[in-house]
Amino acid sequence: GAVVSQHPSWVICKSGTSxxxxxxxxDFQATTMFWYRQFPKQSLMLMATSNEGSKATYEQGVEKxxxxxxxxxLTLSTLTVTSAxxxxxxxxxxxxxxxxxxxxxxxxxxxxxxL
Amino acid sequence: xxxxxxxPAALSVPEGENLVLNCSFTDSAIYNLQWFRQDPGxxxxxxxxxxxxxxxxxxxxxxxxxxKSSGRSTxxxxxxxxxxxxxxLCAVNPSGGSYIPTFGRGTSLIVHP
Numbered sequence: 001g002a003v004v005s006q007h008p009s010w011v012i013c014k015s016g017t018s019x020x021x022x023x024x025x026x027d028f029q030a031t032t033m034f035w036y037r038q039f040p041k042q043s044l045m046l047m048a049t050s051n052e053g054s055k056a057t058y059e060q061g062v063e064k065x066x067x068x069x070x071x072x073x074l075t076l077s078t079l080t081v082t083s084a085x086x087x088x089x090x091x092x093x094x095x096x097x098x099x100x101x102x103x104x105x106x107x108x109x110x111x112x113x114x115l
Numbered sequence: 116x117x118x119x120x121x122x123p124a125a126l127s128v129p130e131g132e133n134l135v136l137n138c139s140f141t142d143s144a145i146y147n148l149q150w151f152r153q154d155p156g157x158x159x160x161x162x163x164x165x166x167x168x169x170x171x172x173x174x175x176x177x178x179x180x181x182x183k184s185s186g187r188s189t190x191x192x193x194x195x196x197x198x199x200x201x202x203x204l205c206a207v208n209p210s211g212g213s214y215i216p217t218f219g220r221g222t223s224l225i226v227h228p
Contacts, residue, residue, distance in 0.1 A: 043221060044159075104216070106159040
C-alpha cells in the first residue's frame with residue numbers, strides 16, 4: 001500500500017527555536033496533505049489542510065503564523081513550528097490523500113518536546 | 116458538526132477473549148468509516164475500511180460492521196492476543212466531497228497473558 005514518511009520521529013528543542021517536520025508521500029503524488037495534532041489520550045485534531053502550490057487552509061483556532069505549512073511539491077509538505085514553547089509539545093501526524101481522493105494514508109508521527 | 120464517540124475508553128482483558136469495540140457518530144451522511152490501530156508513540160495503521168454501502172468488512176481476526184442509519188460501527192476482535200494491545204481509533208469520512216475524517220478518542224486496549 002501507499003507509504004507516507006514523516007521525519008523526524010522525535011525532536012527535542014529549546015523554547016524559542018523553530019522546528020521543521022517533513023511529510024513525504026513515497027510512491028504516489030499527493031495534491032492534498034493534512035496535519036494533525038494529538039494530545040495524550042486524546043483524538044487527532046486537524047490543524048490544517050495543505051494543498052500543493054497554494055496556501056494551506058487552517059482550522060479555527062490554529063495560528064497560521066506559528067504553524068507554517070509549505071507544500072511545494074506533489075510529494076512533500078512541511079510543518080514548521082516557529083518560536084516553539086513548551087505548550088507546543090505534542091504529537092504531530094501528517095497524512096496524504098490518496099490519488100483517488102477518498103481516504104488518507106498516515107505518517108508515523110513526530111513527537112515534539114519543547115524544553 | 117460530526118461527533119464520533121468510542122466506548123469503552125479503556126479495556127483490559129485476559130488473552131483469548133473475544134472483544135467488541137464500539138463507535139457511534141451523529142451524522143449519518145458518511146462516505147466511509149475506517150478503523151485504525153495506534154501503538155504508543157506511533158502513527159496510525161489502517162485496519163479496516165467500510166464504505167457507506169457496506170455492512171461489514173473482515174480481515175483475519177478482525178471484523179467491522181456498520182449500521183449507517185443508527186450511526187454505529189463495531190470492531191470485533193476474535194481470540195485476542197497480547198500483541199493486540201494498542202489504541203483503536205474510529206474515523207468517519209463525510210460524504211459531500213471533503214473526505215476529511217472526524218476521529219473518535221479511541222479505545223485503549225490491553226490484553227494480558
